[in-house]
Each structure stands twice: as structure tokens, then as C-alpha cells.
Amino acid sequence: MLFTSDSKVIIQGIKEPLGAVYAPLMRDYGTQVVAGVSPGHAGQSLDGIPVFDMVEQALATVAADVSVIFVPPYEVLDAALEAIAAGIRQLILITEGVPPLDIVHLLRKAEATETLVVGPSCPGVIVPGKILLGTHPAALYRPGTVGVVSRSGSLTYEVAHELTQSGLGQSLVVSIGGDRIPGSSFQQWLQILEEDDETEVIVLVGEIGGDSEEAAAQYITEQIDKPVIAYIAGHTTPKGQAIGHAGAIIAARMAGMGADVGTAESKLKAFKQAKIPVATSPWQIPELVHQVLQAQQAQQA
Amino acid sequence: MDLLEYQAKELFQQTGIPVLPSQRITHPRDLKGLKISYPVVLKSQVRTGGRGKAGGIKFVENTIDAVAAAQAIFHLPIMGCYPEVLLAEAKYNADREFYLAIMLDSSTRRPLMLGSRQGGVDVESKLEHMQQVIVDQEFSSFYARRLALKMGLEGELIQSVSSVLEKMYNLFIQQDLDLIEINPLAVSATGELMALDGRIVADDAALGRRSNIAAFIATIPDTAPNLNDSPRGKLTSDLKRVQREGNIGVLCNGAGLMMATLDLIQNAKGKTASFVDIGGEYRHNCPPETLQERLQQGLDLILADKSVKAVLVNVLGSVISCRQVAEGMTFYLRNRKNTPPIVVRLVGDRVEQAAELLAKSKIPMTDSLEDAIAKTVILAQV
Numbered sequence: 170m171l172f173t174s175d176s177k178v179i180i181q182g183i184k185e186p187l188g189a190v191y192a193p194l195m196r197d198y199g200t201q202v203v204a205g206v207s208p209g210h211a212g213q214s215l216d217g218i219p220v221f222d223m224v225e226q227a228l229a230t231v232a233a234d235v236s237v238i239f240v241p242p243y244e245v246l247d248a249a250l251e252a253i254a255a256g257i258r259q260l261i262l263i264t265e266g267v268p269p270l271d272i273v274h275l276l277r278k279a280e281a282t283e284t285l286v287v288g289p290s291c292p293g294v295i296v297p298g299k300i301l302l303g304t305h306p307a308a309l310y311r312p313g314t315v316g317v318v319s320r321s322g323s324l325t326y327e328v329a330h331e332l333t334q335s336g337l338g339q340s341l342v343v344s345i346g347g348d349r350i351p352g353s354s355f356q357q358w359l360q361i362l363e364e365d366d367e368t369e370v371i372v373l374v375g376e377i378g379g380d381s382e383e384a385a386a387q388y389i390t391e392q393i394d395k396p397v398i399a400y401i402a403g404h405t406t407p408k409g410q411a412i413g414h415a416g417a418i419i420a421a422r423m424a425g426m427g428a429d430v431g432t433a434e435s436k437l438k439a440f441k442q443a444k445i446p447v448a449t450s451p452w453q454i455p456e457l458v459h460q461v462l463q464a465q466q467a468q469q470a
Numbered sequence: 471m472d473l474l475e476y477q478a479k480e481l482f483q484q485t486g487i488p489v490l491p492s493q494r495i496t497h498p499r500d501l502k503g504l505k506i507s508y509p510v511v512l513k514s515q516v517r518t519g520g521r522g523k524a525g526g527i528k529f530v531e532n533t534i535d536a537v538a539a540a541q542a543i544f545h546l547p548i549m550g551c552y553p554e555v556l557l558a559e560a561k562y563n564a565d566r567e568f569y570l571a572i573m574l575d576s577s578t579r580r581p582l583m584l585g586s587r588q589g590g591v592d593v594e595s596k597l598e599h600m601q602q603v604i605v606d607q608e609f610s611s612f613y614a615r616r617l618a619l620k621m622g623l624e625g626e627l628i629q630s631v632s633s634v635l636e637k638m639y640n641l642f643i644q645q646d647l648d649l650i651e652i653n654p655l656a657v658s659a660t661g662e663l664m665a666l667d668g669r670i671v672a673d674d675a676a677l678g679r680r681s682n683i684a685a686f687i688a689t690i691p692d693t694a695p696n697l698n699d700s701p702r703g704k705l706t707s708d709l710k711r712v713q714r715e716g717n718i719g720v721l722c723n724g725a726g727l728m729m730a731t732l733d734l735i736q737n738a739k740g741k742t743a744s745f746v747d748i749g750g751e752y753r754h755n756c757p758p759e760t761l762q763e764r765l766q767q768g769l770d771l772i773l774a775d776k777s778v779k780a781v782l783v784n785v786l787g788s789v790i791s792c793r794q795v796a797e798g799m800t801f802y803l804r805n806r807k808n809t810p811p812i813v814v815r816l817v818g819d820r821v822e823q824a825a826e827l828l829a830k831s832k833i834p835m836t837d838s839l840e841d842a843i844a845k846t847v848i849l850a851q852v
Contacts, residue, residue, distance in 0.1 A: 185754045241754050243679055265752040268646050268676035269574055272662060276579055277607060290752050292788065304751070306788035306818045321726025322751060326786040327839065330817050349576045349648075376726050379576045402730035447790050450734055 174299040179233045180205045181248045188239030191291050191304050198301040203231040224255040235259040237302050249275050261302045264286030269350040276347035286352025292322050292343040296339050313338015316362035318395050319345050319374035327451050328374050335455035340367035355385035363393050370396050377403030378431050386439035396461040399440045400448045406431040471672050472517040476557045477686045478668035488664050492559040498540040509561040510537050518549040562664055567654030569593045570640045579646045580604040585621045589654040612634055616816035630663055646676030711771040716741025717779040717850045723748050731784050740847035744775040762798045780811050780849035787818025796824035800831045811849045815842035
């Protein structure tokens with residue numbers, strides 16, 4: 170597995186308000202938070218976590234595999250490049266409001282160095298019972314075998330909550346963020362969950378706007394053997410009505426370009442073609458997961 | 471955020487993309503001092519598309535016609551928007567019209583350059599001519615030439631069109647744009663290029679570091695009805711109420727959760743009147759207290775809508791713990807009378823304490839979304 174209880178984690182922007190709240194919460198969950206970075210705060214500590222001015226200084230005293238980044242939006246690109254330069258290959262960007270062209274810039278570097286980027290504008294990753302890399306409300310999650318990949322934040326918590334309530338734990342839950350240019354794609358995470366031994370079923374939580382669900386549906390048909398359940402939010406969101414996600418808004422604006430890619434109908438059609446069951450509500454997701462698990466057991470018997 | 475055509479053209483001119491001599495007109499009488507020679511095109515400066523078909527573009531031959539035409543355009547709403555400014559521009563004899571654009575492509579997560587030799591008003595019906603090139607690595611001029619060749623250009627047009635594309639790309643990066651479009655890019659009989667119309671969509675997230683773009687946007691009056699009038703008048707500008715024809719108010723934390731909640735209300739045969747996303751959970755500087763304040767401001771916005779007969783508050787607590795939401799709700803409703811019934815659905819940390827607090831204030835609470843929606847829909851029908 171990519172992230173385990175052995176992963177060593179640093180927090181960039183540990184002295185920013187959000188970082189200061191979540192660094193201790195992550196550590197209390199069992200995550201090995203080995204250092205924090207906030208320029209100008211070297212020598213201090215936050216709740217026992219030592220703070221450094223730069224990533225490379227932190228790495229001179231501790232080893233780290235992952236950086237969770239809470240710096241202000243226009244500093245995210247620089248912080249991420251700093252972590253890559255210091256040799257960290259797993260980045261979780263929590264901060265919202267990062268200009269998309271900064272992510273394009275980061276991705277060219279990340280792809281060249283085989284760095285995994287989660288976010289921006291997301292609660293990050295949780296492997297229940299093992300590691301929290303971000304801001305997921307841990308109380309709603311339980312260890313188990315359902316992998317969840319989502320574009321949303323709080324809707325991801327909702328899905329995890331429904332699964333947990335019906336006795337289904339999660340192997341890994343990741344929110345890739347609702348920005349138009351996310352650091353990692355549905356396809357990347359589908360592949361990670363496909364290869365993860367703990368994961369038996371994958372739940373994909375999408376929303377209107379963009380074409381990432383359509384692309385994911387295609388990818389599932391071609392590359393994924395594990396059963397996948399989908400859920401799409403935004404059926405009743407009228408075209409062009411602003412809700413808050415850049416992806417959804419721009420897709421509506423760009424709709425003038427022709428095809429109906431981005432609408433709920435287009436996404437439903439893609440999942441139907443890929444023979445992926447689509448839940449009509451968050452509370453229907455556990456039902457569908459139980460169904461595919463039973464079907465699988467029957468097949469194996 | 472869309473810029474107006476004249477603003478886009480100012481940026482074009484600064485970067486060396488050819489544009490026609492033009493003049494901004496804020497009143498029909500300005501045409502008497504017009505410095506461009508006739509014939510002239512008058513164009514409504516609104517942010518919505520389709521202005522040509524709506525009558526927002528007129529060709530005029532003399533001052534008398536121009537004043538009359540300007541009066542007509544100032545009084546012509548386009549998709550509900552009246553222009554504050556017209557652009558008077560020299561008329562150009564185009565031999566051919568091309569289409570060029572650069573935008574962010576979310577599937578490849580790279581800038582995408584688009585080009586077509588069949589530009590103009592009907593470009594959308596001629597998408598089969600549209601060519602594309604993805605700028606997968608650091609930009610270099612060859613990406614522009616690659617597109618020019620794919621468009622089927624030959625001879626000198628290869629270099630001249632690529633040169634315009636390269637300038638567009640520079641603007642795209644330097645100004646943090648979501649979209650830059652020239653349509654049409656006129657080609658004269660002698661092969662000269664001219665950007666006759668242009669569209670620039672600036673990225674909202676980058677406005678804080680692009681002061682020139684922010685200054686442009688500040689001059690554009692918001693012609694849509696202002697939904698941000700908070701009774702308390704201290705509303706953060708990004709919190710907004712979206713209105714529909716219904717009787718249920720909805721407050722959620724997060725856009726995805728909001729969209730899902732609206733879907734579920736409609737599935738349960740309920741109709742949404744107003745909804746507010748208090749979001750902001752991943753703001754680096756957003757401590758829990760601020761989110762509690764946003765909750766109260768969000769309630770202000772929803773309750774200002776008099777068509778609201780029932781309110782659903784659906785919050786999954788991570789930064790805001792359930793207790794803080796419960797405290798915020800209790801405090802908010804303490805001194806208020808005659809509010810419509812409010813259903814609180816809370817899940818997250820310390821939910822038991824929250825339940826206790828809300829029970830004391832007789833505010834119904836549930837941890838089941840299904841129940842919360844059913845309850846809200848019934849309350850709205852009473």
C-alpha cells in the first residue's frame with residue numbers, strides 16, 4: 170500500500186491556522202508526523218512537533234515520505250516544488266484557491282519525478298485505523314475493504330458515514346479535490362485501489378462539470394477488474410448556476426463548445442455503458458456495495 | 471470572470487496582437503467626437519454571448535446614424551444585461567475568418583490550443599474543422615506551428631498565425647487566464663491578420679495576484695440582481711445565496727454535499743427556494759470560529775428569502791465540530807421569532823453534545839440525511 174502507518178509525514182505550513190489545527194489531529198490519529206515547516210519558525214515546536222524553516226533542513230534530521238501542505242494558495246506551488254527538490258514524492262495539497270496554472274506547472278515537474286499529488290482544495294487521504302493525511306473527520310471512518318475516490322470534500326465524509334453506518338469499513342478514502350485541474354486523476358486512484366490488496370470494492374463519487382467521470386468510466390471498462398459503484402451529485406443543478414466549484418461553473422460556461430460532456434446525463438450514460446451501477450442517493454451506496462460483494466462471493470463459490 | 475471585449479483588446483494590444491483602431495463610447499453624444507473614420511462598427515460591451523444575433527452590433531456610415539444606433543444599443547438588453555459602454559471600431563474587410571483559442575483542459579490537465587480555418591459566428595456548428603494541440607511540456611513556439619499546420623495553413627500564414635498564438639499563450643500564462651479566444655481572427659486578401667473580436671476569461675483564484683485584471687473587473691457593473699444583501703451587512707463576499715422557485719432553504723458545508731442535497735430534495739418531491747454553501751473548509755487561514763460566523767451569515771441570507779417555509783441545515787463536521795454548529799444555531803435562533811421551522815442534520819465529532827444543546831432549544835436534529843430530507847419536505851408543505 171502507498172500510505173501505511175509506517176509512512177513518515179511532514180507538514181508544510183504547520184504554523185498557518187489550518188495546519189496548526191490539523192497537525193496535532195493527524196498525529197493523534199496515529200500518523201507519524203515527524204516535522205513541520207514554516208519559514209521563520211525554526212527551533213519552535215507545535216504540540217511536540219519540531220518546526221523547521223525549510224524542508225531540506227527538516228530532512229537533514231528526520232526522514233519523510235509524505236508532505237501535507239497547508240500554506241497560503243499562492244505559495245502552494247513553491248512549497249510543493251521545495252518538497253520535490255528535497256526528495257519527497259507524495260504530496261497532499263489541502264489549501265483551496267490555488268490558481269490552476271500553478272498546478273499545471275507542478276504537474277509537469279511531478280510527472281518527471283514520479284511524484285503523486287493529491288488536491289488541491291481537498292481533505293486529503295485517510296487509511297482508516299492507520300493514517301490520516303489531511304482533514305477527514307476521522308470519527309466517521311472505520312477500517313474495511315471499500316476504497317473511495319471522490320472529487321468532493323464533505324460529500325466524501327457523507328459517503329464514508331453511510332458505509333460505516335451499514336457496517337462497511339474503508340480501505341482508503343481519497344478526495345482528489347473539486348478544482349478544474351486536480352493533482353491526480355480518478356484513473357490514477359482507480360489503478361492504486363485496483364492494486365491494493367485491502368480493497369475489494371471501489372466507490373467513485375463524482376459530480377457534474379468536466380469530463381473526469383466520463384474518462385473514469387472508460388478507464389474502468391478497460392483496466393479495472395474490481396467492482397466499482399458510482400454516485401454523481403448535481404442532477405438538479407441547472408446549467409450555468411454557480412454553486413461554488415470552479416469545475417462545475419467553467420463546464421457550464423464552456424458548454425457553448427458543443428457536446429453535452431459534463432452534465433449528469435452524460436456521466437450517467439458513460440457509467441451505464443461501462444455497466445457500473447450508479448446509486449441514486451448516498452444511502453443507496455452501501456446497498457449496492459453489499460450486492461456486488463454477494464455476487465462476487467456467489468461467483469467464487 | 472469574463473472581461474469585456476474592449477478590455478480583452480487592450481491586453482491584446484499590449485502584447486502585440488493586431489487590433490483595429492477603436493474608441494470607447496459611454497454616451498451616444500461621445501460619437502460626435504469620434505476619431506475613427508467611417509464606416510464604423512458599434513458593439514455592445516456585455517459579458518454574455520450572442521450579442522450579434524440579439525442586435526448588439528451595428529454598422530454605421532455617419533454620425534447621425536451612429537448616434538441613433540448607439541441609443542438603440544444602450545437600450546437593448548442582452549440576456550438581461552444592459553451595456554454601460556459601447557466599442558466603436560473601424561470596419562474591416564475580411565477575406566477569411568479563423569478561430570483561435572487557448573484554454574485549460576481538465577482531462578489532460580494541460581493548456582489546450584484550439585484553431586479552425588472556419589471561424590466566425592457559426593464556429594460551434596463547424597466543430598469538425600476544429601484542430602487541437604495539447605501543450606504537454608514547457609511551451610515553445612513549435613506547439614503553435616504544430617497547430618497552424620493541423621489547421622491546414624500554408625506559406626506565410628504558418629508563421630503569422632503561430633506568432634499570434636504564441637502571444638496569446640504568453641497572455642494566458644502571464645495573466646492566469648482560464649480562456650483566451652480570438653473569433654474571428656480576420657485574414658485580409660493580402661494575408662494581414664486582425665483580431666476582430668476577443669474573449670478573455672480570467673481565473674478567479676488568481677485575481678489576488680493579477681491587479682490589472684482585478685482592476686478591469688472592478689469597472690464592470692454587476693448587472694445581475696444582487697443576492698448578497700445581508701441584513702447584517704457584514705457578509706463575506708464569497709458567500710452567496712442562489713435562488714430558485716420553491717419553498718425550502720438549504721445550508722450545507724461544501725459544494726458537492728450541496729449538489730447532492732438539492733438532488734435528494736427534488737427526489738423527495740420538495741422544491742428548493744434558496745441555498746447557501748458555507749464551504750471554505752480548506753482555506754489555509756480559516757479557523758473554526760470563522761466557519762461558525764459563516765453559518766450565521768448563511769442563515770441570514772436564507773431567512774431573508776420570504777418564500778422559504780422550511781430550512782434544512784446539513785453539515786458534516788470536520789473543521790466545525792458538531793458542537794460548534796449547535797452552539798451557533800442556538801445562539802442565532804435565541805433572539806429570533808417567527809422563523810420557519812429548521813431541521814438540523816449533523817454528523818461528525820461530538821455529535822452527542824450537539825444533540826443535547828439543540829434539544830434544549832427545541833431545534834429538531836437528526837444524524838440521518840434521509841430522515842432530515844423527508845422531514846424538511848413535509849414541513850415545507852404545511
